[in-house]
Amino acid sequence: MQAFTDRWVNGFAKLYEENPLGQISWFTGTVSPVLAELVIDGTIARGQRVVDLGCGAGVAAAFLARHGMTVTGVDNSATALGAARHLSELYGVELELIEADILATTLPAESVDVVNDSFIYHNVRPEARTLYAAEVARILKPGGLFVMVGFSDRMTPGSGPIRLTSDDVLGAFLPGFEVEELRRFRNLPTQARPDQWHWLGLFRKRGQAAGA
Ligand SMILES: C[S@@+](CC[C@H](N)C(=O)[O-])C[C@H]1O[C@@H](n2cnc3c(N)ncnc32)[C@H](O)[C@@H]1O
Structure with missing residues (x-):
């Protein structure tokens, strides 16, 4: 199954190849304020x-590695991965970069504490949402955190x-996750869309964390 909606199936690679990052619509040059807050308050440690x-x-990725x-x-x-490699070298941080599909990451099961999704789920075609949520759940440890930022209604x-409506978000994640937070917030404005009302979703994978 293709993960992204038809509009985007082959669109991203071409955009990265043909434009400087500063001309790509979603590229703000920084992380969302909500992701920075999660680092500041120690939710991501x-x-x-x-x-x-x-x-x-x-x-x-480079921001989180820096922290x-x-x-x-x-x-x-x-x-895109070439740009990420370049950025990690400029920062002097280690990043593991994998060219893979979000529905089949090739990462080992239950191997990560946090999965970050910045502007991914809102491009996932509705028929692929449960497959995406299943891949996120597969790679997260029990008790691991899924952080999602995407366009809201x-x-x-x-x-x-x-x-996305709240049902669009909850429908895929409720079965395997507990909702810690789901709220709309204003994200950084862009020239094309000054009013950026996005979701922040924080979902905890069900199951006991090791050592808990
Ligand atoms: C809207 S961009 C968001 C990029 C980044 N997370 C950010 O916040 O700047 C979506 C990203 O998903 C990638 N992508 C699209 N389809 C994908 C797929 N099936 N598997 C893995 N990555 C995919 C694109 O190459 C692009 O980098």
Whole structure:
């Protein structure tokens, strides 16, 4: 099954190949304020193993590595992974970068503490949502955290990613996860879309964490 909606199946690789990062619509050059808060309050902690699914140019992955996490970025665009490699070298941080599909990451089962999703789930076609949630659950340790940031239904309608309702988010994740938080927040504005109303979803994989 193709993970992303038709609009995006082959679109990303071409965008990365043909444009500087500063002209790519979602590229803000920084992590979401909510991801920084999760590091500040220790929800994502030094030493944890984090996977950034659909890591793109590696901004979130390099940020997390800089703050002491062991980070793997997964993306299916070799050009994006090249940019992520470049960024990690500029930062002087270690990143494991894997060219793979988000529905079949090739990562070992129950091997990571946190899965980060910045602008991925809102591009996943509805028929693939449960497969995506299953892959996230497979790689997370019991008690591991899934962090999702994506377009909400409070965004102005139009082209681009799906404006997710709360049901769109909860439907896929409720069976295997407990909801710690699901709220809309204002993310960094872009020129094309100044009103960025996004979801922050924090979901904890069900099951007892080892040593708990
Ligand atoms: C909207 S971008 C988000 C990138 C990054 N997370 C960020 O916040 O800047 C979506 C990313 O998903 C990647 N992607 C698209 N389809 C994919 C797939 N089936 N498997 C892995 N990565 C995919 C694209 O190459 C792109 O880097």
